[in-house]
Amino acid sequence: MKLQNWWFTTLLGTEESILPPLKGDIKADVVIVGAGAAGLAAAHRLMDKQLKVVILEKNICGGDTSGKSAGFLTPDSELELSQLIRRFGITGASDLWKIATTGVIMMHHIIETNKIVCDFQVQDSLFLGIGKGGWQDIIEEMESRKLLKFDQQLYSKENIRSIIGSDAYSGAVRYTGTFGIDALLYCQGMKKLLLENGVEIYESSEVVKIEDHCVKTHLGSVKAEQVIFCADKLQHELTHYADKVYHAQTFLSVSEPMSDAMITDMFPAGKFQCWDTDVVYSYFRLLGSNRLLLGGGDMLTTFSKQDVNSSIVIDRVIRKFKQKFPKLKDLEFVQYWPGRIDCTRDLLPTIARDENKKWLHFVLGCVGLPWATFCGDFAARHAYDDAACNDHHYYNYLRPDRGFFVPLWLEKVLSKQIVFSLNNGWAKYYQVDINAAETKQITRMREAENANLQ
Numbered sequence: 001m002k003l004q005n006w007w008f009t010t011l012l013g014t015e016e017s018i019l020p021p022l023k024g025d026i027k028a029d030v031v032i033v034g035a036g037a038a039g040l041a042a043a044h045r046l047m048d049k050q051l052k053v054v055i056l057e058k059n060i061c062g063g064d065t066s067g068k069s070a071g072f073l074t075p076d077s078e079l080e081l082s083q084l085i086r087r088f089g090i091t092g093a094s095d096l097w098k099i100a101t102t103g104v105i106m107m108h109h110i111i112e113t114n115k116i117v118c119d120f121q122v123q124d125s126l127f128l129g130i131g132k133g134g135w136q137d138i139i140e141e142m143e144s145r146k147l148l149k150f151d152q153q154l155y156s157k158e159n160i161r162s163i164i165g166s167d168a169y170s171g172a173v174r175y176t177g178t179f180g181i182d183a184l185l186y187c188q189g190m191k192k193l194l195l196e197n198g199v200e201i202y203e204s205s206e207v208v209k210i211e212d213h214c215v216k217t218h219l220g221s222v223k224a225e226q227v228i229f230c231a232d233k234l235q236h237e238l239t240h241y242a243d244k245v246y247h248a249q250t251f252l253s254v255s256e257p258m259s260d261a262m263i264t265d266m267f268p269a270g271k272f273q274c275w276d277t278d279v280v281y282s283y284f285r286l287l288g289s290n291r292l293l294l295g296g297g298d299m300l301t302t303f304s305k306q307d308v309n310s311s312i313v314i315d316r317v318i319r320k321f322k323q324k325f326p327k328l329k330d331l332e333f334v335q336y337w338p339g340r341i342d343c344t345r346d347l348l349p350t351i352a353r354d355e356n357k358k359w360l361h362f363v364l365g366c367v368g369l370p371w372a373t374f375c376g377d378f379a380a381r382h383a384y385d386d387a388a389c390n391d392h393h394y395y396n397y398l399r400p401d402r403g404f405f406v407p408l409w410l411e412k413v414l415s416k417q418i419v420f421s422l423n424n425g426w427a428k429y430y431q432v433d434i435n436a437a438e439t440k441q442i443t444r445m446r447e448a449e450n451a452n453l454q
Contacts, residue, residue, distance in 0.1 A: 001334060002335050003311070003337065004335045005068055005184075005335075006252070006254040007068070007071075008067070010184070018060055018204070019060075019201055020204075021203065021217070022205040022219060022221075022222070024219075025221045025222075025223070026200075026220070026222055027224070028051075028052045028200070028222050028223070028225075029053065030053050030054070030224055030225065030226045030227075030228065030383060031215055031222040031226075032053065032055045032228045033056050033227070033230065033231045034056075034057060035055050035056075035057035035063075035203070036064060036187065036372065037062075037186075037372040038230035038376030039055060039057070039228075039231070040055075040062075040194065041374075041375075042380035043380070044193070044377070045376075046199075047197040048197065049384060052200070053198075053200070054199070054200045054202070055194070055202065056202055057201065057202070057203050057204075058204070058205065058206030058207070058231070059203065060188075060204075061191040062183060062186070063184075065232050065339065065341050066184070067184035068184075068252070068339035069183045070285070070293060070295050071119075071180050071181040071293075071369070072273050072283070072285070072368070073104045073108065073180065073181060073369060073370055074100075074178040074179075074368075075100035075101045075103075075104060075178075076127070076368075077100065077367045077368035078347040079348070079427075080127075080137070081097060081148070082140040082143070082144040085144050085147065088397075092397070092433070093148070095393070095394070095397065099370075099394070100368065100371050100374065103368075103372070103373040104177065104178065104179070104370045106370075106373050106374065107373050108179060111186065116185075118181045118182045118186040119181060119185065119288045120181050121288055123180045123272055123273040123285055123286075124175065124272050125273055126164065126173075126272040126273070127174075128172045129170040129172060130170060130277050134169070134170050134171070134276065135170040135171045138154070138170070139171075145173070145175070150175065152174065153173070154171070155171055155173070157169075157170050162269055163268065164266070164272070165267065165327065166266075166325050168323070174272070180273050180285050180286075181369075202217075207231070207238065209238070210239075212357075226359050226383040226384070227360050227361065228361045229360070229361065229363065230363045230375075232341075233247070234364070239360075241352060243408065244344060244345070244364070245342050245343070245344065245364050246303075246342070246343055246344065246416065247340050247341065247342060248302050248303060249302055249303075249307065249308060249338055249341075250296065250297045250339050251313050251317065251336060252294070252314075253293075253333045253335065253336040253337075254292070254334060254336075255291050255293075257289060257291055258286075258290050258292060258331065262331065263286065266292075266325060266328065267286070271286045280297050280299055282294070282320065284321070292333075294321055294333070295317070296313075297313055297317070303421050304417070305415075305417055308338060309338055314333075314336045318333055341367055343365045345404045345424065345427065346424075347367060347427055348365075348398060349363065350364040350398055350400050351364075351375055351394065351395060351399075353395075361379045361382070361383050362379075363375045363376055363378075378391070404423050405422060405427070405431065406422045406426075
């Protein structure tokens with residue numbers, strides 16, 4: 001396999017050009033740092049507000065985490081709905097699930113309205129159980145979806161073969177309203193849309209310093225009334241919030257085009273986007289070119305301090321996948337690439353306004369394109385007209401100082417990777433955040449926000 005991001009391959013032959021870097025000193029109403037899904041969503045929210053909006057991107061639009069992702073447009077990310085209910089109760093889980101479902105709807109609307117060419121695929125989600133424990137996870141997810149009155153369909157071991165061409169799964173839950181995209185083409189399409197609507201975008205323009213209202217690159221600067229950071233892998237020199245962001249590595253691979261017979265055998269009842277119940281789960285879906293996209297990782301490299309580029313991990317993921325789908329044993333995977341995603345200790349994103357500089361806004365650790373899209377839009381709305389917004393309670397859920405199992409200061413003793421792993425596992429399987437005082441506080445905030453709109 002060639003070590004090469006397939007999404008970058010799909011850019012070959014397109015007319016998209018790299019924009020020049022910022023040179024010199026300029027002024028703006030809003031400057032957005034980062035042009036992934038979050039930063040582009042923030043700019044999209046502001047582009048018709050008669051504001052001068054500037055985006056600074058160190059690579060190309062979508063050139064980092066967003067443009068390496070699997071392109072799943074689904075509310076699910078690292079946390080399942082059942083885990084959110086355990087942590088936050090039914091009301092809190094519903095609030096948080098709305099973040100991702102709204103992000104899916106927003107991206108779908110943008111793509112459809114502006115006819116963005118990005119290999120948009122209508123694909124139901126299929127959460128696949130492995131073994132007895134996996135079946136229990138499926139049942140819990142099914143019951144959680146019923147509690148929130150969502151639509152879904154349960155498949156047992158006996159009837160799952162009708163929708164997936166494998167005997168390796170103990171069951172599944174299926175739901176609609178989810179999609180797949182080429183995320184890099186989406187970001188490039190958003191770039192074109194924003195440029196057409198007056199947003200200034202400078203690529204190859206990494207922000208290296210911030211002083212008051214001014215952000216500086218190596219060749220220029222932007223002074224703005226509001227500054228929104230939606231960038232990955234921020235350095236501590238830019239903000240102390242960088243200490244609260246962690247990184248996890250996964251791998252993706254793409255196959256040669258599959259035959260119609262292969263596709264029918266794998267998906268006898270239509271194409272799905274799938275992931276399983278393993279701790280380090282595998283995930284897969286079909287692209288519009290009939291290539292199979294397959295991703296996964298392992299415990300040793302997921303939280304590794306150093307980037308891993310070897311194919312050893314993805315080779316193992318492919319072998320395990322083919323054991324589940326033996327009829328695909330001869331399918332060749334032609335390209336693979338690693339992706340190092342930003343995340344937080346409890347896998348939920350962080351949205352923050354600097355406590356001392358209210359014009360500084362941060363969107364950090366978004367795992368999943370829909371989560372990033374909602375959070376970028378949220379930050380832009382609150383930067384532009386905070387008083388008109390009725391969803392301030394999300395600041396409480398996603399504040400940077402929310403509770404964690406292992407405190408930050410222990411990193412000096414245990415290392416950042418171990419502390420992250422412990423917090424990660426605790427949040428996913430044991431953590432309970434809901435308490436009477438906080439529930440009342442959020443309820444009061446929501447009631448007050450709704451009353452202000454009436």
